[in-house]
Every structure is written in C-alpha cells, then in structure tokens.
Amino acid sequence: MPSLGEWQMMHEVDETTADGQVPGHPTALSLRMAIRRFRPLLTGLRWRLVAAILCYLVHVATTVVTVAVFAHIVDDVLITGDLSALLDPLLVWIAASLIGAAASYAGAVLTGGVTEKLLLRLRDRLYVHTQRLAPHARHRFGTGDLVSRNTSDVEAVDSLLSSGVVTAAVAVVSLIVYAVAAFVTQWQLALAAAILAPLLWLIARRFGVIVKRASRRERSSAGRISSLVAEGVANAPAIQAAGQLDRDRRRVGRQSRRWRDARMSEIRADAAFSEAVTVVEVLCMIAVIVLGAWQISAGTAELGTLIALTGYLGYLYPQIQTLGDLSSTSLRRPRAPNASHRCWMRRSAWPRRSTEMMCRRARWRRR
Numbered sequence: 001m002p003s004l005g006e007w008q009m010m011h012e013v014d015e016t017t018a019d020g021q022v023p024g025h026p027t028a029l030s031l032r033m034a035i036r037r038f039r040p041l042l043t044g045l046r047w048r049l050v051a052a053i054l055c056y057l058v059h060v061a062t063t064v065v066t067v068a069v070f071a072h073i074v075d076d077v078l079i080t081g082d083l084s085a086l087l088d089p090l091l092v093w094i095a096a097s098l099i100g101a102a103a104s105y106a107g108a109v110l111t112g113g114v115t116e117k118l119l120l121r122l123r124d125r126l127y128v129h130t131q132r133l134a135p136h137a138r139h140r141f142g143t144g145d146l147v148s149r150n151t152s153d154v155e156a157v158d159s160l161l162s163s164g165v166v167t168a169a170v171a172v173v174s175l176i177v178y179a180v181a182a183f184v185t186q187w188q189l190a191l192a193a194a195i196l197a198p199l200l201w202l203i204a205r206r207f208g209v210i211v212k213r214a215s216r217r218e219r220s221s222a223g224r225i226s227s228l229v230a231e232g233v234a235n236a237p238a239i240q241a242a243g244q245l246d247r248d249r250r251r252v253g254r255q256s257r258r259w260r261d262a263r264m265s266e267i268r269a270d271a272a273f274s275e276a277v278t279v280v281e282v283l284c285m286i287a288v289i290v291l292g293a294w295q296i297s298a299g300t301a302e303l304g305t306l307i308a309l310t311g312y313l314g315y316l317y318p319q320i321q322t323l324g325d326l327s328s329t330s331l332r333r334p335r336a337p338n339a340s341h342r343c344w345m346r347r348s349a350w351p352r353r354s355t356e357m358m359c360r361r362a363r364w365r366r367r
Helices: 004-011 031-042 046-078 087-131 135-141 143-149 152-161 163-185 187-196 198-234 236-241 245-298 303-332 335-345 352-366
Strands: none
Touching: 031 087, 046 087, 046 163, 046 303, 163 187, 163 303, 187 198, 187 245, 187 303, 198 236, 198 245, 198 303, 236 245, 245 303
16 A cells, blocks of 8 residues: 555646756656666667668768868869879769768668667557556646657657667767878867867857756646646536636646747757857867968978868867757756656556556557
8 A cells, every 4th residue: 555655746736846847756867777768679679770870980981081082182183283193083082972872871761760660669668558557647647748758758768769879879980080080181280170179069068058947947838738738628618617718728828938938048048059169160160271271381281181171170070069969958858758767667557467468469469
C-alpha cells in the first residue's frame, strides 16, 4: 500500500515554477542518463549509425582533397599559366566530388532509416505503456501532458539518440581533420585562427543557458495550454451551463501569453546567437587574410596556401557552431527526455508480464 506521502504526490496539482521546473518531481535527467535510459531502443541499429558516421567522414575527407586540389590549381596553373597541368587536378576534383556526394547520400539515407525506426519503436512502446497506466498516474500527468509525451517529446528523444549522435560524432572528427589540415597548410596562420576559435564555443555556451531558461518556460506553458484546452473541450457543456466561458477563456489566455513571452525570449536569444557567431567568424577570417597578405608580401607564403587555409577554416568554423548548437539544444530541451522517462517509469495498472506481452503483440502487428 502506498504511504500517505506517496498518495499526496500522486494527486498533487501539476504546477510549475518561474524557471519551468515542476515541484515535487525528481531532478531532470542529464544527457548521459537520457542516452543510457533509451539506448536499448537502438538494438540492431547501432551498426547503421556507425556506417552513417563512416559515410559522412568519407565526405569530409573528399572536401579536404578538393580544397587542396583547388590550392594546387591556383599556384601551379592559374599563376603560372600552364594549362597542361590542369587536366589531372580536374579529374581528381571531379572524382572526389562524386565520391563525396555518394557518401553523403548514403549517410543521410542510413541516418534517416535509423531515425524513423527508432521513432516507431519508441512511440509504439510508450503508447502501449500509456494506455495501461493506473488512474492515479493519468491524473498526475493530465491528458494534455500525456499527448505531449507521445508526440513532440518522443521526437525529441529520437533526435537525441539517432541524428544527434551522428551529428556530434561527425562534427568532432571533422573539427579535428580540418584543424590538422589547416596546421599542415600554414601553421602560423592556423594558430592565429585557433586563438579566436574558442570564442565561438563560449558564445554558444552563454546563449545556451539563456535559451534553456526561455525554453523551459515555453514548454511548461505549452503543456499547460494542452491540458487546459483538453479539459475545456471535455467539459464544454458544463462550462456553458455554468456561464464560465469568460473565466475559462481567461485561464487559457494567461497561459498563452506566458507561452508567447517565452517564445519571444527564445527567438531573441537564437537571433543574437546567430549574429554573434557570424561576427566572430568574420573577425577570424579578416585576421587570417591580413596575416596571410603580409606573409605573401614578405615571400613566406603563396596565394594558394592562403586560399586553402581559408577554405579549411570555412569548413572548420561551422563544425564548432554545430557542437555549440547541439549543446544548446541539449540544454534547451532537457525536459523532453526527462518527461518521457517519468511517464515510462510509472507503474501500469496491469502486471509487467502483461505489458510486455502487449508490446510484443503491437510490434508483431507492425511487422
């Protein structure tokens, strides 16, 4: 039998604080705990993720080759005017571009297949479990909250486990590859660019905290709106008979205004982050070009070297921004995996063996 405290926790009203936290709920899942909790859903799909990552890395290698080939064409063909040396680099460029395009296509198809398969598994199992929740658990979450758990939050967990893992792995390896290529090309200019590059990460972390707060308020208000609308639609005849239409409208309107304010804060933070990153990237490129022009005038560097270096940096900085975006996204939507986890961990009204059998039947019908 549940204790008195447990019964109070089961029936307490689902309210949120100013920062979007829910009192009485357990602390939010960390990113590592969320991946560990939902990792069994990737059974039989991990090799596809590995294959997708390898395909994207092949594409990264081809971009390094094309930049080097272009620098070679500038130094040995365009500057010297020797057209006889143009054929071989062009053939290498075309071959690298075709291989990179095929690898990128294969990686996108593999990642998409894993994403959709994982989404199907997660939504199927969570929906079956939701249907078998005990009455007190349904009261605890609310209809609108349960709908959100089975729709938008499922997609958030799916993005975290499949495409998020691939994107992070490819971004980290690409960052290393482009940095090594830049240092091999011209280590002095690459070092000058590397000094300013950490600013991108610091900006991403700073704006990620701002977006996290706004996103928590936005998601809290959105879930509350869903619950209020579901409650209002279900009890519409009683609300009309009691003459409480205006009061019900004001309740939904207050939550809608909170949602609007939170969304505007999130939009402003996203826009400021994008522009700040652009400004830092421009400053880095200007510094490299100025130093490169000085070295060319002194005869210690060639034009093709400067072009190759700016090309590698043009590929490198987006990878830093991608990692910052992933960090910001994991901060922005921490409640989605946590909420789905809390819903999943609620005991159903039926024995576990019956629930597992129900899941097996559902998966068998899917096949």
